[in-house]
Structure formats: structure tokens, C-alpha cells
Amino acid sequence: MKKRLWRIIIGTMLFVAALAINTDIQLLNMALYLITYIIVGGDVVVRAFKNIIRGKVFDENFLMTVATIGAMLISEYPEGVAVMLFYQVGELFQSYAVDKSRKSIASLMDIRPDYANVKRGEEIVTVDPDEVKIGDIIVIKAGEKIPLDGKVIEGSSMIDTSALTGESVPREVEPGNDILSGCININGLLTAEVTKEFEESTVNKILDLVENASSKKSQSEQFITRFAKYYTPVVVIIAVLLAIIPPLVIKDADFNDWIYRALSFLVVSCPCALVISIPLSFFGGIGGASKKGVLVKGSNHLEELAKTEIIVFDKTGTLTKGVFNVQEIHPEGISKEELLELTAYAESFSNHPISNSLKQAFGKEIDNGRITDVKEISGHGVIAVVDGKQVMAGNSKLMKEMNIAYHGGAIAGTVVHVAIDKVYAGYIVIADEIKEDSAQAIRELKSANIKQTVMLTGDMKNVADMVAKELGIDQVYSELLPADKVEKLEELLAGKSEKGKLAFVGDGINDAPVLARADLGIAMGGLGSDAAIEAADIVIMTDEPSKIATAIRISKKTLGIANQNIILAIGIKILVLILSALGIVTMWAAIFGDVGVTIIAVLNSFRALNVKNL
Secondary structure, three states: HHHHHHHHHHHHHHHHHHHHHOOOOOHHHHHHHHHHHHHHHHHHHHHHHHHHOOOOOOHHHHHHHHHHHHHHHHOOOOHHHHHHHHHHHHHHHHHHHHHHHHHHHHHHHHHHOEEEEEOOOOOEEEEHHHHOOOEEEEEEOOOOOOOOOOEEEEEEEEOHHHHHOOOOOOOOOOOOEEEEEEEOOOOEEEEEEEEOOHHHHHHHHHHHHHHHHHOOOHHHHHHHHHHHHHHHHHHHHHHHHHHHHHHHHOOOOOOOHHHHHHEEEEEEEEOOHHHHHHHHHHHHHHHHHHOOOEEEOHHHHHHHHHOOEEEEEEOOOOOOOEEEEEEEEOOOOOOOOHHHHHHHHHHHOOOOOHHHHHHHOOOOOOOOOEEEEEEEEOEEEEEEEEEOOOEEEEEEHHHOOOOOOOOOOOOEEEEEEEEEEOOEEEEEEEEEEEEEOOHHHHHHHOOOOOOOOEEEOOOOOOHHHHHHHOOOOEEEEOOOHHHHHHHHHHHHHOOOOOOOOEEEEEEHHHHHOOOOOOOOEEOOOOOOHHHHHOOOEEEEOOOOOHHHHHHHHHHHHHHHHHHHHHHHHHHHHHHHHHHHHOHHHHHHHHHHHHHHHHHHHHHHHHHOOOOOOO
16 A cells, blocks of 8 residues: 555656646657656556456456557547556555455454463463363463453453453453453453363354455345456447447548547446445445444345344343243242242252252352251152241142142243142242343334344243233244244245345254254354354344344445445446547546546445444
């Protein structure tokens, strides 16, 4: 870019000098323009000849070379030099735009860790992250990047996850918490056990996704590639015919005049604006999405997202947190605190997720000396003596078996019924917690003109219906096996419009077949399974459903910018091509038709990078 800028500055000074020096010595005039031309456009001419040798004849270098050398040959020196000078200005803008977009995406590359501190005995050895194995113990000091995915075994700290998720609020971690590679340890000393090798780590997968995203072209980009392939040779042939035929068939027609028209035609025909600005728009959109913690695996998926009309959600881990917690306590004859305490004590010897939820809700240390005669009844619950009282905690089957009258209404969630000394004492509801932004996500999707929201889940009907009602989801299908989900998805795919797209959002291993079958697969990447992330086309790194609506807004903005550039470039080019062929406009208008439109289109493409308010 610096070299090109200096060439433009020196070339402009010489060009102005050539225009200002009014001399009758034609040779001196010609020499000044020729020197300016070589400084400004020498590299373009060299590239054109190299490409001709390689068999790539019809490109922008060829068009610029033929048009400018042709102008010089018919003594239109100022126009010839000006075309090349403005072309280089356009190329400078293009280079700057591409560089800015690349830097936006390349900023992600800073998350790649350079080393890992591995604990070997009493020693800490600094090694390359590639050399670390699963099960190795690593130490992450304050200010260091977390080199590999792992589980904290010692220490607590705040970690900066912004490089992965786009979130600025640090997250607190302590022993037992998972940590992801690419995050930064802010203030404490962490010791962690490695759970994934570097090749399979979060940071490596993100880098791989971003690096390969641009290889998958959108329909708009494919159209431009095909368009340029046929368009360029056609306009060259038309230009040649325009230079030769009219002087032969039209009386008093001047060869110089028609050659000048043909050269103007060639200048404006260069498809730079389209070839540069369309991929640049999508590149900017992908970069902008990555800033928001949304990884798009290709321009084609960004385009499909803009056309989405049905979004299908998995429930657990996608709209809900996938973690069971005590949601409600309904005592009868005793206090809430006593009911929870006695139940937690009765369940304390079990490692069942329900038991763990009860112990977590109780939140105090269990005194095993208060518990005797623990009996676990498989598929029913547990009976234990706590402080001399017989506590029965379990499902409705346990209550029926013990002939205890219980509250049997329709309750959404897993219900633990409790009886104390064979008298019903109430029930505790344990359920998966809905994510904070799930309701907001559904509202935003509807305001983004998504026609239908659907939930597919293997969970019980009453739980699924409650979640769907609370979130405002249009349709819900529950108690489904993975194969049933695919079947339901096929039905939904058959119901969408011809051009519309269906997106599925999931996070589990069982979601991988559905993610792959949908027009567009969206995976929750923070806590989602590797299989789901692999099968998906888009990954939400923050695990926030609301980011889907953000991604849709980015995709629609990007597609809008790409379409604006196509209409602008083709519309102006056709107009100037016709006017050039008719001799109504000069080569200066042709320069605007090429370079001016390119600069406008490139500057318009910059807007795709601005996602601050989306």
C-alpha cells in the first residue's frame, strides 16, 4: 500500500507538471506523460503481459493496459495517464478496504496462545500448546492466555472471554469450572487439568472456522465470478468491433474518433467494482459477526441466514441452561426451609442429578450423624430417618406404594413428593432453568420477520408446553427421539416457501443429524458438544439465543449492501457504456464509470463492518 501511495503521489505531481507546462516541443510533452505513465501504471502493464503468458487474458489489467496504451497511441496522453492514475487510486482504496477487513478478522488470531506452562513434578516447563496432552496439569498466571481447554483444579480468578464471545464482562472461575482456550486470565493463579488437545481446543477450532470462512462463496459472489468470466471477453470483442466496423460502413467516419470511443468503452467495462466490492461486503459481514461472538463458516451461510423464515429450536441447553435447579417449594404443615432441609438430608447419599440439585439448593454442609437407615428404592425415591423422623422423598410411584395421599395436579418439571412419618409434607419442583435472554430472543426474531418459531424436544409434554408458552414459541413437539426430530424437521422443510430457509438451533450430540439436515445449522458453541459445532454452519460462542437475531440483522445488512453494489455498478456501467459507444461522453466519464463506481462500492462495503448497534 505504501509503495502504491508513493507512486500515486509522484505520478500526480508529474501529471500536474505535464499539464501545466505549455510547450510546443511535442517530444518533451510526450516524454513527460510517458515517464508519468511508467511510474503510475508500469506494474499494471507488467501484470497484464504475465497473465497473457499464463493464459489469463481477459482481466482488469489487460483492459486498463489496452485502453491506456491505445489512448497514448492516438495522442490522447492526458486521458491515457489519467485513466491509469485513477485506476491506481481505486486499487489503493480496495487494498485499504481489504486490509481493514482482514485486520478485523485477524484480530481473532491474537487469541492463539504462544505457550503453555506445564507442571511436571515440582517443575513448571514452558512448551508449545501442540505438545500438551490430555490429563496434563497446566498453570495459567495472571495476564496470560489460557492455552488449552481444561478444568480448574486449584485457584480462582476472573477471566476475560471477550475474544471468544464478544462479551466485555469478565467471568469468575473456581475449582470444578471449565475454562476455554483463548480466554485471558485476569488476576489470579489457576491450575487446570487439560481436557482437550490443542488440535481439538476451542481456540484452534475458531481460528480454523474463520480462516476457511471465505472459501465458501455466497450466491451473489458466485454470480459475480460467472458474470466477470463471460462479460470481460464480450466487451473486448464489442470494443474491437466498435473501433473497426463504423469507420468502414459510415460515410466520413473518423478512425481516430471510433478508436477513442472503443477505448472509453474498454475503460468503463472493467468489472472491478463488482469483483472487489461483493466479496468485500461478505468478508466485512463475517468479520462484524465475529465481533459479536457469532462465527459464520462461509459467505453462503450468511446469505442463507438473511433468507431464513422458520427457526426450529432444541430446548435443553439451547433455550434453557441444561442445569436442573430447585424452582418451587410447596410445603404442607411445615416451613419451606424445614421441607428442603429434611429432603436434602434424605437424598444426601445419592449422586443422582435430582439429589445434587436438592443439596445445592440447601447450600449447607450435611451432618451425616443426623441420618440413619437410608434405603434407596430404584425408580421411586429414597426413605431415610433424619433426626428420628422417617422421611420419604420420591416420585408419585413412591407415594402410591406407601399409600400416602399426595398433590397430583399437572406440574411442569420433575416433582419430588415428601412425606414425614407417613404424613404428606408437600412437594419440591426441580426444573431446567430458562436462559435469561430466551424470551427476548423469540421477540427479536419475530420482529425480524421470522414467520414461525418451533421447538423440538425429547422432554415431557407438560414441561415443553410450559417453556413454549413462557417464551411465546409458535409450535412445540415434545417427547421426541433424535430420529423423530429429523422426521419433524422434514415436515417443516416441506412447509416453507421455495426461496425461504429453515434454521435449526441446537447444542447436543443428538442434535447433530438435525443440524446437518436443516438448510442452516446453528450451534451453541460455548457449552455445546463438538459434534453439534462440527455439523453447524453458524456457531454462537456466547450460548445466548438472542445472538441469532443479531446475526440475522448482520446478514440482512450485508446482503443489502452487496445488492446495492451490484445495482450501482451494473446500472452506471451500462449507462456509460452506451454513452461511450455513441460518443456522447469522453474518456473522463469512462474513468468515473470505472474508478469512481469502484471507490463508491468499496466505501459502501465498509458499512458491513459496522455492527455496533445491531
